[in-house]
Amino acid sequence: MNHVLAQAFIDTVTARLDHYDHTAQHGTITALEQTARSGIPVLTAALRTLLAQHEIDSHGQCDACPRPWWRRRTPCRILHHLHLLPTDPTVLAPATGRHALRPRT
Ligand SMILES: [Zn+2]
Numbered sequence: 001m002n003h004v005l006a007q008a009f010i011d012t013v014t015a016r017l018d019h020y021d022h023t024a025q026h027g028t029i030t031a032l033e034q035t036a037r038s039g040i041p042v043l044t045a046a047l048r049t050l051l052a053q054h055e056i057d058s059h060g061q062c063d064a065c066p067r068p069w070w071r072r073r074t075p076c077r078i079l080h081h082l083h084l085l086p087t088d089p090t091v092l093a094p095a096t097g098r099h100a101l102r103p104r105t
Contacts, residue, residue, distance in 0.1 A: 016042075050093075054078045 003007070023035040054062045054076050067074035
């Protein structure tokens, strides 16, 4: 996937997530139900895929996260952030690049 297609994919996913957020905060019961039925399976599948890609060893390290060339594995950054989400979603790093300018809803 080249950078143009990757950006188009990111934009599509971001728009869908914005729609989910908006529906969760302002949607009717019917819209919430429809969004939940279509969106939750997509989100759980995405998280399952992410967790499968960042499978850790007995030391909490994975080989999917960025690492210096001399290291084979490194502590998993994804799991470090994800394990805090259920209690504090603000722990995720703020958006960078052009998404940093997008108003939060
Ligand atoms: Zn990882």
